[in-house]
Amino acid sequence: MKNLYTWGGILVVVFASVVGDVLLARAMKQVGDVHDLWQRAGLWAVVSRVLGNPIFFLGVTAMAVAFFSLLFALSWGDVSLVAPAAASLTFIGNAFAAKIFLHEKVDRRRWIAALLVAAGVALLAG
Amino acid sequence: MTFRKYLVLAGVTVFAAAGDSMLSHGMKQTGNISLHHLQGIILALLNPWVAVGILLLLAFFASYMNALSWADLTYVLPATSLGYVLLALVARFVLHEQVSPLRWLGIALISGGVGFVAGGPALTSHEPPLLAKNATNGAPAVGGGSSAQHDVAAASSGGQP
Numbered sequence: 001m002k003n004l005y006t007w008g009g010i011l012v013v014v015f016a017s018v019v020g021d022v023l024l025a026r027a028m029k030q031v032g033d034v035h036d037l038w039q040r041a042g043l044w045a046v047v048s049r050v051l052g053n054p055i056f057f058l059g060v061t062a063m064a065v066a067f068f069s070l071l072f073a074l075s076w077g078d079v080s081l082v083a084p085a086a087a088s089l090t091f092i093g094n095a096f097a098a099k100i101f102l103h104e105k106v107d108r109r110r111w112i113a114a115l116l117v118a119a120g121v122a123l124l125a126g
Numbered sequence: 127m128t129f130r131k132y133l134v135l136a137g138v139t140v141f142a143a144a145g146d147s148m149l150s151h152g153m154k155q156t157g158n159i160s161l162h163h164l165q166g167i168i169l170a171l172l173n174p175w176v177a178v179g180i181l182l183l184l185a186f187f188a189s190y191m192n193a194l195s196w197a198d199l200t201y202v203l204p205a206t207s208l209g210y211v212l213l214a215l216v217a218r219f220v221l222h223e224q225v226s227p228l229r230w231l232g233i234a235l236i237s238g239g240v241g242f243v244a245g246g247p248a249l250t251s252h253e254p255p256l257l258a259k260n261a262t263n264g265a266p267a268v269g270g271g272s273s274a275q276h277d278v279a280a281a282s283s284g285g286q287p
Contacts, residue, residue, distance in 0.1 A: 021199055028194040035130065035196070050191065067183075071153065071170065078223050079150035084210045088236055091203045098199045105250035106200055113204045113239035120210075120239075123232030 002076060009073030013086040016066035018093040022101050023059030029102075030055070088117045127248060131196065137189035138202065143212040145182030151221055152176035197248040204243040211237050 030053060031037070034046050050056055073082045095114045098104040152175030156166065170176050193202045214233045217223045225233075 021203075024191065025194045025199040028191055031195055033196040034192050063187075068167070071149070071167070074146075074150050075153040075156075079147060079213065079217050079221060081229075083146045083150070083213055084233065084236065087207075087210070091207070094203055095200055102199060104198045104200050107246070107250075109242045109246050110200050110204070113242040116235050116239035116242070117204070117207070120232040120234075120236035123228050123235065 006073055006077035006082065009069055009076060010082060010086045010089070012069040013066050013073060014089045014093055016062050016069060017086070017090040018097050020059045020062030020066055021090065021094050022097045023055050023062060025098070025102055027053045027056035027059055084120075088120060091117050131193075131248075134189050134192050135202070138186060138193055139209040139212065141182050141186035141189060143209040143216060145179045145186055146213060147216040147221065148175050148179035148182060150217075152179060154221075198250055201243060201246070201248045201250075204239050207236055207240055 027050070028034075031046075031049050034050075037049065038046050070082070070086065073086065076082075092114050095106055095110065099106040152173040153170060155175065156170045156173050171180075190202070210233050214225055214230070218225045
């Protein structure tokens, strides 16, 4: 029962994280390189540009859901299982989501990385 | 990739691992949260370990947003997966949790993925950032549309005595 709770929590964390990561990545690409923007227009321009982006707030909302699910999951399972499992499964979901929704070029190099992580996750669960 | 960008990626890694570890330690002190006693979350937030953990995760978030502004999502995530190794070390030697050999192997495989991504390009997405359209760097302009910009630039500089 405790395992079921832990893995249920992990799955909720993963789904919310993937949605949040994709939305935040898209928002920050719209903002552009914050270092360049900071040097050209100052910190205030960076802050107002990020906070003025509605996609950023949708991403933060999804991340908040992921964060509180993680609090639950961490109180049910070991940190060396919950944190890597949630983060690694999020990484695999993100590889698909980034290719589909962000049009990133997920090449063989990046898929191999995803497979290594998937294998690592399977071992962490064992 | 500049030194500054490697520093940002290192920040994402360290802040995430440290924040998660402190949260875990704090949550073990406050005990299980039940769906029927949600006020337990408020009590958890008063725990200093949880509070500092949240501050560290805010620092993580700032570095993460910084990294995402100039790199792919599929680059930033694996490039920072060395955090899992850090997390395992913290879990074993600071939180004194059991980390079995199989879990160590899993952690090693995950971090092995870093090598496959680190050598590739950081940014591959097709859509240029909005910033690029407004950028006025000294790059040589190509095409009919940009010659008009040159005319404007020439006219404005010519207007100055």
